Amino acid sequence: MSRADTAGSGERMKVVVTRNLGPDVMPLLQERKELDLVVWPEDRPCEREWFLQNVPGATGVIVMLSDKVNQELYEAAGPTLKIVSTMSVGYEHIDLQGAAQRNIRVGYTPDVLTDAVADISIMLALMAGRNVRETTELVARGDWPNTAWAPYGFVGPQLSANWVHPTRTAGFLGFGRISKATLARLVPFGFTDCVYTSNPSSTPNPAADAETARTYGLRSVRRVGLPELAAQSDVVFVLAPGGAATHHVVDAAFLRGMKSTAVLVNTARGTLVDSDALATALRERWIWGAGVDVVEGEPHVGREHPLVREPRCVVLPHIASATIETRLGMATTAAKNLLGALFGEAMPAEVQM
Amino acid sequence: MSRADTAGSGERMKVVVTRNLGPDVMPLLQERKELDLVVWPEDRPCEREWFLQNVPGATGVIVMLSDKVNQELYEAAGPTLKIVSTMSVGYEHIDLQGAAQRNIRVGYTPDVLTDAVADISIMLALMAGRNVRETTELVARGDWPNTAWAPYGFVGPQLSANWVHPTRTAGFLGFGRISKATLARLVPFGFTDCVYTSNPSSTPNPAADAETARTYGLRSVRRVGLPELAAQSDVVFVLAPGGAATHHVVDAAFLRGMKSTAVLVNTARGTLVDSDALATALRERWIWGAGVDVVEGEPHVGREHPLVREPRCVVLPHIASATIETRLGMATTAAKNLLGALFGEAMPAEVQM
Known part of the structure; x- marks a missing residue:
């Protein structure tokens, strides 16, 4: 009382x-x-x-x-x-x-949702690289019996470090709690380097970056501009706030600057990514694949939406935080x-x- | 010459x-x-x-x-x-x-394929827990616009440690190179404990287990029998060789012994898992979900196969090693x-x- x-x-x-x-x-x-x-x-x-x-x-x-x-x-x-x-x-x-x-x-x-979103971010990075949509749809359609094994059948770029690429670079558009939880999960996949972009009004802090690198056992953690983020990353995680300042920050120019074997993951807000540019990037193979939990204009994202139509794009209906x-x-x-x-x-x- | x-x-x-x-x-x-x-x-x-x-x-x-x-x-x-x-x-x-x-x-x-298979094992563990098949099929069908957000919509058990479950236990049926590469990847998800089964003819080695626990920063690594593997694990990875000795080692009894929030991942050989028992376990909710890259009798796994028909089972057409x-x-x-x-x-x- x-x-x-x-x-x-x-x-x-x-x-x-x-x-x-x-x-x-x-x-x-x-x-x-x-x-x-x-x-x-x-x-x-x-x-x-x-x-x-x-x-x-x-x-x-x-x-x-x-x-x-x-x-x-x-x-x-x-x-x-x-x-x-x-x-x-x-x-x-x-x-x-x-x-x-x-x-x-x-x-x-x-x-409270940091870990759930980091989990989904890792899942989407893997799914986007490994042609999961194409292969699961093939099985669901009943076409596995008609699909012969081939030495290079359904291959995609490997997320983890490998004999061809002993180093791996993670890129983060925005570098807050969820980005760091995602980065931590990538370390045992053999990731060696991290680049990120931050709010331009914040002050660069190379000492904090060096400390982050030490914490995770990485070779380097560097704050960069958008063109370098696109060019260096084997996977780009979009994890910045929505709003006018970040509207379509992932546009055609950014996507053209990415590696053709890289993948894009968006688990933040749909407005950060230009959906039409991303669909073009996937169709014309500027990048390998994408995984998005959020899409601009959601939930009005029907089967004719350009990203839903792209086989190299995994689209989830905003479930990143959906754990019990x-x-x-x-x-x-x-x-x-x-x-x-x-x-x-x-x-x-x-x-x- | x-x-x-x-x-x-x-x-x-x-x-x-x-x-x-x-x-x-x-x-x-x-x-x-x-x-x-x-x-x-x-x-x-x-x-x-x-x-x-x-x-x-x-x-x-x-x-x-x-x-x-x-x-x-x-x-x-x-x-x-x-x-x-x-x-x-x-x-x-x-x-x-x-x-x-x-x-x-x-x-x-x-x-050479260890890391590619470990990557897919992590991906399937995440997909199996987070209702990915149900949600991606919903989007592909064009039903996102008709799907209202709900506080507990599409929720699944969280793979990573969380405020309700601060400890996480990984289970491995077979504990070779791929199992250890998968375990390493789980550590930053907050996994604290590991249980595994081994070939019964091999000698238990608690000192090696303690060393493995130290290497990965885990609280415990223990060799156990099948019933304890089923009962303790939040996720069971099937990573043992095929053949007569391991035929249907994951059967109805094993699946009934698992936690109702646990998931099963098979990236080894289809013969280790009784597909009918697994389909029943999913339908009757003995376990939460499953992700399989291999199925007994593959590639003769059509759309009427009991695992393909289960919405809580992700089925990939044997692509675990399929990276470039x-x-x-x-x-x-x-x-x-x-x-x-x-x-x-x-x-x-x-x-x-």
């Missing part, structure tokens, strides 16, 4: 949750008798109209990536709103400036961010504004 | 090659003027009749996994035959006893094994009989 008093009121606080967080996480909210929980009842994304009808007077909301938290929503909620907690690492659906003006805190769920453990972790963090803000406890992950 | 003389004759030595080894490797043979090269001219497996017609009087043969080297072939070749060189790591297609009786040396191509570099390495080793035996030089890899 004393905690509810901390929030400044003896009344119950209304909390709107736009998606059921499941039987392992909802009790974290339900056991707080101070809360008046209003939960979107269906197993599909929350309807905007329902959200706007239910949000007036709410003290907190837990939202998904698909819920726009904008001026309209802030006005519908009114001055009671103290916390917007999103079950996502991205927060491009939230108007941060509007939140700051209203003293609304914003929570998100970084860190990670999604439980994200939902738990979203719940704890909300509770932290409402009850004056620490928020596990607050967006700094 | 002196080398040809070493072989005991001034005449050219006939060498039959059952598959063109490509423009990077054939010159190794063509430049040896002492050889009379007879090469199957087509880009498909060599016909038996052609092989039998051309082999009489041959001093050496280079063969593929699909060419039976048996009594019939030895008799057709006659007493001139000194070397059978296969472009494969397996040699179950070669009658070794018959070769020994005739003093015919046998060459094969181990080691590895297949070049295998072809090069096969050529060098032949030349070594014919010219009294070292054979890079000779089967010990």
Whole structure:
């Protein structure tokens, strides 16, 4: 009770949750008798109209990536709103400036998905090089019995170091937590070198790069420009934030600069890659293959989408963080961010504004 | 010339090659003027009749996994035959006893494919856990636009260590070079423990296990029996030789003993796994998923095969060693094994009989 008093009121606080967080996480909210929980009842994304009808007077909301938290929503909620907690690492659906003006805190769920996304990044790098889409589709079609073994049948470039290529270079467009977790996984594949690009406004730090190289047992870790990233890498991982500053940073010029045996992996945001340029690069064999978990304009990516039509492109429907453990972790963090803000406890992950 | 003389004759030595080894490797043979090269001219497996017609009087043969080297072939070749060189790591297609009786040396191509197979083993472990077949087929069908994001949509068990499961155990059925290369790759995924089974006739060596644990920075490496392998592992890699001794070693009892969140990967030989039992295990959710590069009875694995019909089973058409570099390495080793035996030089890899 004393905690509810901390929030400044003896009344119950209304909390709107736009998606059921499941039987392992909802009790974290339900056991707080101070809360008046209003939960979107269906197993599909929350309807905007329902959200706007239910949000007036709410003290907190837990939202998904698909819920726009904008001026309209802030006005519908009114001055009671103290916390917007999103079950996502991205927060491009939230108007941060509007939140700051209203003293609304914003929570998100970084860190917990780092390993799940690094896992998928490695998987896509392997799948893109080894013609997995062509070969699995062949088996599913029933054509294995008609396919004779051939000395060079279905060959692709080897990700791991080998007798022809004893060194391997990993390239990262963006060099945050997920990039480093991915780099760590590549080391026993025989990777020897790492190049990366960073936000141009940040300061280069060769000493930190040397330390990273030592940590992972690499020969070199170097911050470079985009042309060198393209030219040096045996695999390029796109792991930078979305938004205007990184829109189509992987374009035709970048792809033309890559090695013809290299592969591109995008597990960040679809907007970073020009899909048409990538489809051309694959069709004309500028690069070997690609693996993407995100596509610009998703989920409106049908069977006629240029990347879905390219046999050398593996396309996943945005499942990089979709492990049982990670999604439980994200939902738990979203719940704890909300509770932290409402009850004056620490928020596990607050967006700094 | 002196080398040809070493072989005991001034005449050219006939060498039959059952598959063109490509423009990077054939010159190794063509430049040896002492050889009379007879090469199957087509880009498909060599016909038996052609092989039998051309082999009489041959001093050496280079063969593929699909060419039976048996009594019939030895008799057709006659007493001139000194070397059978296969472009494969397996040699179950070669009658070794018959070769020994005739003093015919046998060459094969181990080691060079270790890293390519370890790469695919990691890829399949990831694909099997993360519902990749279901999700990529959904995208290919054009159903992404109709698929709403859900907090627990398409989730699978996380391969890497996580907040729910801070330890991870890798299991290996067979613990040779490829198993160790696969284990090394798992370490930065947060794997902490390793269990394995070995040929029962070999002697347990706890000191070597402790040394392996130290090498990879693991908490433990232990040789166990099949029931414990099944029970302890978060992922089981089947990496033992084929043959009668390992036939269906992964059967219903083994699969029932595995964790319901574990995955099975087979990149060794199809005969080690009972396909019907595995299909049942997947359908009835005894285990989470499977990834197989080999299937008993391959390539006669059509779209109605029980494993091809299981959405939780990724089936590849035996491409684990299919990288450009590895297949070049295998072809090069096969050529060098032949030349070594014919010219009294070292054979890079000779089967010990």
